[in-house]
Amino acid sequence: MRVYKKEFERLKNARSIVRSRFPQLGVNKKQEITRLLYEISKKDAAPPLSIIPDLDSNDFNKAKRLLLKRRYPCAHLANEISRPYLPKIKLDPSAILDLKKTRFYPKRIFVERSALRSRLANRFRDAFPEAESLEIKSLKDYLRKNRTFKIAYYNKRRDTVFITEENHDFFKTCPCTKKAVRCGYHIFNLSFGCIFECTFCYLQEYANSPGLVFPANINRFFKAFPSYKRPRMRIGTGEFSDSLMLDHITEYSLEIVDFFKKHKDVFFEFKTKSTNIDNLLKIGHAGNIVIAWSLNPQVIIDGNESFTPSLKERIEAARRATEAGYKVAFHFDPVMYFKGWQKEYEKVIGLLFSAIKPKDIAWISIGTLRFNPRVKPVIEQRFPANKLLDEELLPGFDNKLRYPGRIRQKIYDAMLEMLSRHSKNLRVYLCMEDASMWDKFTSASGGCKPLPLVLGRDNIL
Ligand code: SF4
Structure with a gap:
């Protein structure tokens, strides 16, 4: 969580600098400058403020060019920065993966009806006796009812095993x-x-x-x-x-x-x-x-x-x-x-x-x-x-x-x-x-x- 706080602070600083130095810019341009400031600050371990003292806040193109040159020095030399990827930056504490080494032990084993008596289903049940074993009609049917793409859910996918029949x-x-x-x-x-x-x-x-x-x-x-x-x-x-x-x-x-x-x-x-x-x-x-x-x-x-x-x-x-x-x-x-x-x-x-x-x-x-x-x-x-x-x-x-x-x-x-x-x-x-x-x-x-x-x-x- 300390890491998150440090990066969140960095992002907050970058955003506030852009808001005060480039108030006239639209959302997308602000977003691009914020990302560049954030990334340079992280990469160089330098406060965002130290990165833009001389930037001319009235000239977005020039400011962006200077930041790109600092962010991508090698690509700049080779003239390879024609399409930088600068999407909106978002940090979310609930999405951070807990990296404590844990033994793999699923909490749930979903088994498709047609695979209920399969050897593989039995082997998983035997290997993880404390996991809940549940029957589902099919993975496709399960996904139709429970589909979600949130990163926080992705972090928990090791909790769940599906035993299926591939056709x-x-x-x-x-x-x-x-x-x-x-x-x-x-x-x-x-x-x-x-x-x-x-x-x-x-x-x-x-x-x-x-x-x-x-x-x-x-x-x-x-x-x-x-x-x-x-x-x-x-x-x-x-x-x-x-x-x-x-x-x-x-x-x-x-x-x-x-x-x-x-x-x-x-x-x-x-x-x-x-x-x-x-x-x-x-x-x-x-x-x-x-x-x-x-x-x-x-x-x-x-x-x-x-x-x-x-x-x-x-x-x-x-x-x-x-x-x-x-x-x-x-x-x-x-x-x-x-x-x-x-x-x-x-x-x-x-x-x-x-x-x-x-x-x-x-x-x-x-x-x-x-x-x-x-x-x-x-x-x-x-x-x-x-x-x-x-x-x-x-x-x-x-x-x-x-x-x-x-x-x-x-x-x-x-x-x-x-x-x-x-x-x-x-x-x-x-x-x-x-x-x-x-x-x-x-x-x-x-x-x-x-x-x-x-x-x-x-x-x-
Ligand atoms: S599938 Fe992905 S997480 Fe697994 S070993 Fe390969 S790169 Fe790593």
Whole structure:
């Protein structure tokens, strides 16, 4: 709450300065100047008043230009501030997420009528005997009667689990992002929502369910798969959830690994930040299962991935997976830009290769921080002390907020160079970048082999 008070005070000061110095401005212009003052003050740890002593209050355009230059110095130099995103700023104490580490223990388990006797429903009831178990006609029906999008409710979604039957939405090609080069990934659309609370998570704005959703009928996915299958495709869970976060309860991995023994020409990927791999370690696999971890420096994990295992724990889990004969993959995603970022990522890469042999790595992706602009006010309200929004994030080629192009390129070049010090035979790809960034990346690939743009075109393992 102390953080909220500090940020609320900052916002109050910024608003009052704008009211007294720019009384003639309309609502929208006042809003823009207020946001810029607030953001600069937060980023530079300077009182809002110290930021505008020389601003000419009669010239809005000039004042805005000066503030933008200070707020986005790198983008200003590269002439990349044509469309800054400056919505009204709002802070609300009821929207702040309580970051005390708590064990996941839902209060309610809603089960669709058709899944009442399912094994999955029983496993959840057994794992959480104190949770209330309730029957619902269907999730769709429940949402029709109870739908609400308030951030405060989103913060409570870990209290609620839905056990459903999925009948339609089994697989899809990864939607990627507008105008980006696609990596050809396919989504096995199993479960929705996550118990981890990453500050940057796009689900904060995207999720419209007041709980975590787990289908009880994975067999329907398997039945539907042969007609969706493409040879040598790469498919996986973990797009709208974390693949393994509750695998000790769902036991999805046991059935998936068993099923994909019959489809050896397909790569199945579990994407996770967890270390919940005991099921995978005890089951035999056919060599086409890839377990992937998303990695970040510990300082970023501490500040942004609150309920997840540490970097060392993730790498140790990956090492154990390779001992069991699994291929592993790593997603440097989102790579965060901050003072000292390069040294921190160098440490992560060093730690990774001290435990994992390059030959066991199926692929590595790199993607810098980006999100839909609608996520920004959600992050501000849920995590008022966040540092990630202090960096320069502006609408990019796909209208998502991104670092300026020259920062992203610097990151990709440096990451490739650091990776290639450990092996020249890594398969590396960019996540959600446009063709021009890909071209620069391919020509600077430092000996690493960028993946073919459509996986499956070549033999990649
Ligand atoms: S682990 Fe992934 S899905 Fe879960 S909160 Fe973090 S970013 Fe979102």
